Amino acid sequence: MKYQDYDIANFITDEFFIQWVKNPNENNNHFWEKWLAQHPEKRALVYESASLIRSVRYGYNPDFSDQMYVETFEQILKAETELNHAKPIRVATITPTPKGNFFSFFPIRNIAATLLILFCLWAQYEAFQYNPQSLEKTNIPMITRFNPAGQKSIIDLPDGTKIHLNSESVIEFPQKFSDDLRLVSLKGEAFFEVKKETRPFLVESGNAKIHVLGTSFNVKQKNNEPLYVALVTGKVRVNAGNGDQVTLDPDEMLVMEKGGEFYKRKFDPLSELGWKDNYLIFKNTIFSDVIDKLENWYGVKIVVKGHIDPKWTYSGVYKGEKLENVLRGICMTSGMNYKIDKRNITITNPK
Amino acid sequence: MNNNPKIPNIEHVPIYPPGHSESIKVYESKSDLDIWNAFNNGDENAFNYIYRMYVAILFKYGCQMYKDQNHVQDCIQNIFIDLRRKRGNLSEVQSIKSYLFKILYRELIRKTKKEIETVNHSLEKMSQSFSIEFSQETKIIDLENQEEKSYRIQTALNKLTCRQRQAILLLYEEGMSYKEIMVAMELNEVKSARKVIYRALATLKSLLIKN
Numbered sequence: 001m002k003y004q005d006y007d008i009a010n011f012i013t014d015e016f017f018i019q020w021v022k023n024p025n026e027n028n029n030h031f032w033e034k035w036l037a038q039h040p041e042k043r044a045l046v047y048e049s050a051s052l053i054r055s056v057r058y059g060y061n062p063d064f065s066d067q068m069y070v071e072t073f074e075q076i077l078k079a080e081t082e083l084n085h086a087k088p089i090r091v092a093t094i095t096p097t098p099k100g101n102f103f104s105f106f107p108i109r110n111i112a113a114t115l116l117i118l119f120c121l122w123a124q125y126e127a128f129q130y131n132p133q134s135l136e137k138t139n140i141p142m143i144t145r146f147n148p149a150g151q152k153s154i155i156d157l158p159d160g161t162k163i164h165l166n167s168e169s170v171i172e173f174p175q176k177f178s179d180d181l182r183l184v185s186l187k188g189e190a191f192f193e194v195k196k197e198t199r200p201f202l203v204e205s206g207n208a209k210i211h212v213l214g215t216s217f218n219v220k221q222k223n224n225e226p227l228y229v230a231l232v233t234g235k236v237r238v239n240a241g242n243g244d245q246v247t248l249d250p251d252e253m254l255v256m257e258k259g260g261e262f263y264k265r266k267f268d269p270l271s272e273l274g275w276k277d278n279y280l281i282f283k284n285t286i287f288s289d290v291i292d293k294l295e296n297w298y299g300v301k302i303v304v305k306g307h308i309d310p311k312w313t314y315s316g317v318y319k320g321e322k323l324e325n326v327l328r329g330i331c332m333t334s335g336m337n338y339k340i341d342k343r344n345i346t347i348t349n350p351k
Numbered sequence: 352m353n354n355n356p357k358i359p360n361i362e363h364v365p366i367y368p369p370g371h372s373e374s375i376k377v378y379e380s381k382s383d384l385d386i387w388n389a390f391n392n393g394d395e396n397a398f399n400y401i402y403r404m405y406v407a408i409l410f411k412y413g414c415q416m417y418k419d420q421n422h423v424q425d426c427i428q429n430i431f432i433d434l435r436r437k438r439g440n441l442s443e444v445q446s447i448k449s450y451l452f453k454i455l456y457r458e459l460i461r462k463t464k465k466e467i468e469t470v471n472h473s474l475e476k477m478s479q480s481f482s483i484e485f486s487q488e489t490k491i492i493d494l495e496n497q498e499e500k501s502y503r504i505q506t507a508l509n510k511l512t513c514r515q516r517q518a519i520l521l522l523y524e525e526g527m528s529y530k531e532i533m534v535a536m537e538l539n540e541v542k543s544a545r546k547v548i549y550r551a552l553a554t555l556k557s558l559l560i561k562n
Contacts, residue, residue: 009556013548015528022526051487055501056508056523059482062420064410072428073402079432198379 004039011049021050054250061247140174147188150299152275157182160195164276167296168222189220191276194234207241208256217248218273227256230272238262270317280318280326287312290330291347298323299343306336306349387444390434402431405451408525412452415520416459416480426458449531452521456535481516483508500558507555515551522548 001010011017020028036043147153147167155163158176165171169188177183177199185204193216194201201212205221215234221227229238230253239245242260253267271281280297282290287308295302300323312334318326327338327345339346378386378400389397406427413423430451434441444450485505508516514536521527521535532544 009552013545013552018522018526019528022523053523055485055487055504056519057484057486058411058415058520058524059484059509060414060418062411062414062418064407068410068424069406072406072424072431075428076402076431076435079428080435 003035004042006045008045008049008052011046012052017049018053021053063247140176140178142172142174144170144172146170148299149296152278157184157195159197159199161201162193162195164191166190166220166275167299186219186221188222189218189275191218191273192216196234207260209239211237211239218276224258226258227254228272229254229256230267230269232269232273274317278320280321282314282316282330284313284315286310287314290314294323294326294345300345301343302345302347304347304349306351308349383445383447384443387441387447391438391441393438398435401447401451405448408448409451409455412525413455413459415482415517416456417463422462423459426455426462429462430454430458446531446534448525449527449534452525452535453537456537480513481520483516483520504555504558507558511551511554515547518544518547519551 006014016028017032020032032046036046145153145155145165147165147169149167151167153165155165155171157163157173159182161182163171163184166189169186169190171184171186171188171190173184180199182199182201183204184202187205192201192203192212194212196215203210203212203219205219205227208221208227210217210219210229212234215236216232217234217236218230218232219228220230229236229248231248231250233250235247235249237245237247238254238256240256240260240262244260244262246254246262246264248254248264251266252264253272254262254264256262268283270279271283274281280293282293285293287310291302291304294300314330314334316329316333318329323345324340327340327347330336331338331347335349335351337348337350339348377396378389381389386397386400390401409427410420410423413426414420417423434454483505485501485508487501487504508519511519518532518536521532522529527535529541529544529548532538532548533541536544536547538544538547
């Protein structure tokens with residue numbers, strides 16, 4: 001049977017299809033994307049099948065803690081040495097020095113001993129000379145990127161990770177990551193496409209820490225608002241400042257209040273992640289939030305004249321639009337007027 | 352068919368004992384067969400790699416059988432000690448993951464049987480093994496309907512036999528091929544692995560297709 005004749009039951013039992021859903025790689029991605037392009041009418045069926053496959057999870061999800069990881073490893077090695085004690089220790093074979101060898105003229109053991117003592121003395125000396133400042137000098141310099149209102153940027157990290165940094169956001173990272181950790185700290189909002197590799201990737205945002213291996217997700221924490229982490233692919237673990245931790249699966253969003261209370265919910269990808277692709281999105285947005293968003297997005301100052309109904313909300317999607325077009329769109333639907341004077345905008349409600 | 356699926360995402364980031372990060376770099380691109388042979392020949396880095404890659408998922412898998420975490424941890428310890436002891440005489444392994452799943456399953460049954468005999472544990476523990484959670488990615492529209500449907504599927508899944516649930520989890524949660532499921536569940540042929548899955552899904556078919 002060909003894939004185009006498949007029904008849902010065929011898809012969810014097909015190995016090649018399951019592999020693509022569970023372990024996407026270059027090969028199967030290439031095939032299924034091509035196939036979907038050729039059979040657009042099957043798109044819904046394919047997504048439904050993929051969603052079913054992804055929905056099946058273990059009913060019990062214990063965490064294998066760091067402590068268990070190390071403990072088990074040590075126990076395994078320890079069992080070995082205990083076993084080896086029972087066996088006779090293998091005697092090292094010593095190759096006899098050939099007669100007339102150059103080195104045989106020197107008391108080699110004495111030389112070795114002298115060198116060892118010298119080394120110890122030197123090490124002792126170095127230890128006394130230890131100065132914390134010299135350590136700082138060898139530290140890798142930190143790089144800070146800041147986007148003011150009205151500016152967005154894409155940052156490529158040395159490990160291949162890509163960060164979309166939103167406006168009014170700051171990110172700090174070392175010029176070169178250490179051998180065992182990739183650590184960045186964020187204030188504001190950013191979308192991460194983390195390059196998959198063995199060093200864990202850690203995002204610090206306020207008190208929370210987000211652990212990643214290779215995945216894409218959005219982090220938002222502005223002023224006194226909660227922390228939002230929206231996961232697109234892969235898996236991340238968020239550690240709250242108070243020691244609580246929570247794991248996110250794709251399409252889940254974590255909302256963590258300032259006090260550390262948190263909950264998970266689903267999210268709408270366009271409203272949460274659209275900003276990085278230049279989508280300006282309003283979804284039943286109240287007036288004051290519309291103004292904040294516009295000021296932040298375009299780096300302008302907005303003054304409002306007249307009374308605005310507190311029940312007023314606005315919905316609309318703009319992609320890469322100029323401010324004037326957005327203002328026209330908003331004002332047209334609600335009978336307001338606007339005036340642009342360089343970076344100062346005035347919105348008037350005549351009613 | 353890809354018989355060596357690398358773990359797609361490891362949500363757990365442990366502190367590595369020394370040498371673990373290096374071992375990953377060396378073995379990431381090698382086939383399971385090569386890694387296993389290196390381990391069999393006494394290569395410590397190969398062991399580090401295997402431990403690092405599989406210990407967390409083994410633990411999770413083991414806990415699906417018995418929720419007693421210490422018990423599962425002990426069994427994992429035992430199988431690795433045993434494997435290290437037998438180095439030099441290990442047989443060829445095509446898929447390390449499914450092989451480890453198999454021997455952990457055996458060890459868990461062996462050790463638990465012992466316990467049942469001595470402590471007089473109840474056997475019904477086993478029937479609750481491999482419980483499945485079914486949580487569909489909800490679409491924003493029609494949320495209520497989705498949730499109800501998910502609940503019905505989850506209930507139906509957990510009414511399947513233990514072996515069927517085990518196979519379904521290996522297929523969907525672990526992303527194993529039928530061949531790997533055959534190894535992990537000690538079935539005789541790939542056909543049998545397919546049969547277990549088909550039978551389980553046939554029971555659910557009406558639920559899955561009706562929207």
